[in-house]
Amino acid sequence: MKIAILSRDGTLYSCKRLREAAMRRGHLVEILDPLSCYMNINPAASSIHYKGRRLPHFDAVIPRIGSAITFYGTAALRQFELLGSYPLNESVAITRARDKLRSLQLLARQGIDLPITGIAHSPDDTSDLIKMVGGAPLVVKLVEGTQGIGVVLAETRQAAESVIDAFRGLNAHILVQEYIAEAKGCDIRCLVVGNEVVAAIERCAKVGDFRSNLHRGGVASIATITPENGISPSKPHRRWGWMWRASTFYAPRAGRW
Numbered sequence: 378m379k380i381a382i383l384s385r386d387g388t389l390y391s392c393k394r395l396r397e398a399a400m401r402r403g404h405l406v407e408i409l410d411p412l413s414c415y416m417n418i419n420p421a422a423s424s425i426h427y428k429g430r431r432l433p434h435f436d437a438v439i440p441r442i443g444s445a446i447t448f449y450g451t452a453a454l455r456q457f458e459l460l461g462s463y464p465l466n467e468s469v470a471i472t473r474a475r476d477k478l479r480s481l482q483l484l485a486r487q488g489i490d491l492p493i494t495g496i497a498h499s500p501d502d503t504s505d506l507i508k509m510v511g512g513a514p515l516v517v518k519l520v521e522g523t524q525g526i527g528v529v530l531a532e533t534r535q536a537a538e539s540v541i542d543a544f545r546g547l548n549a550h551i552l553v554q555e556y557i558a559e560a561k562g563c564d565i566r567c568l569v570v571g572n573e574v575v576a577a578i579e580r581c582a583k584v585g586d587f588r589s590n591l592h593r594g595g596v597a598s599i600a601t602i603t604p605e606n607g608i609s610p611s612k613p614h615r616r617w618g619w620m621w622r623a624s625t626f627y628a629p630r631a632g633r634w
Contacts, residue, residue: 378404378405378436378437379404379405379407379433379434379435379436379437380399380404380405380406380407380435380436380437380438380439381406381407381408381409381432381435381437381438381439381457381462382395382396382406382407382408382409382438382439382441383409383410383411383414383438383439383440383441383442383450383453383454384408384409384410384411384441384442385410385411385412385443385446387408387410389441391441392408392441395439395441396408407435409427409432411440411442411446411449411450411453411454412446412449412450413427413428414426414427414432414453414456415427416452416453416456418456423456423459423460424460425453425456425457425460434460434461434462435457435462436462436463437462437463437464437465438454438457438458438462438463438464438465439465440454440464440465440466440468440471442454442471444475444521447471447472447475450471451468451471451472452468454468454471455468465620465621466619466620466621466622467619470619474619474622476520477518477520477521477552478496478520478550478552481494481552492510492516492554492555492556492557493509493510493511493554493555494510494552494553494554494555495509495510495552495553495554496550496551496552496553503538503541503542504538506541506553507534507537507538507541507553509553510553510554510555511555512534513531513532513533513534513536513537514530514531514532514533514556514558515530515531515537515553515554515555515556516528516529516530516531516553516554516555516556517529517531517537517540517541517544517551517552517553517554518551518552518554519544519549519550519551519552520549520550520551520552521550527549528588530556530587537553541553556587561581562581562582562586562587562588562589563579563580563581563582563589564579564580564589564625564626565577565578565579565580565600565602565625565626566578566579566580566623566624566625566626567602567623567624567625567626568621568622568623569619569621569622569623569624570620570621571620574602577599577600577601577602578597578598578599578600579597579598579599579600580595580596580597581595581596581597581598582594582595583595583596
């Protein structure tokens, strides 16, 4: 097959490993910067161009689109889809997942357990919003944030009100969530291909922090998923158009798996 990998940086370890694995299986691989793709949207003959040349047909596309370029990156991926290329993850699935609020609404509709979450636009609703999620301590996070950026633990009601007011003063869109104290700063992240878990790690926050993100200093170790864990990573995104994804789960009790 002829495969395109959409990535801003083809020298990244993930891109190089994907390319090596595909080439070992006899596939042709080209790494394309999605921001350098430009599109001819034409009912008679749509096409995609790249650095002065018209791109040939690709059998499949592997998107590695960062959150900072979601709009244009998914537009480029959608053009590949319209031209008949098979996407590892569909453009619509990526845009769904990048919207935390939409993701939570979809998960709740499917009956998936998740932290109680609240959102409000008016500052007049702050007091009731805090009460809605069970009061302090609680977590305030940016809807658009990634890698643990824009996530704050408010340990008292006064702190929660101050953080919420500060974010609103910046015209930021925020979510308020119950704090899962039992997790003790740890979670399980599963790598899922199709409906199969192919790898899993336990992430734990550094001392003095509650965020398990590796970008924030968290530590990872290999984890084993068993039926006793009560974890079903394939269920949350089964209907979202994802063939490859990472799903995160919090400890059901006392931070133990």
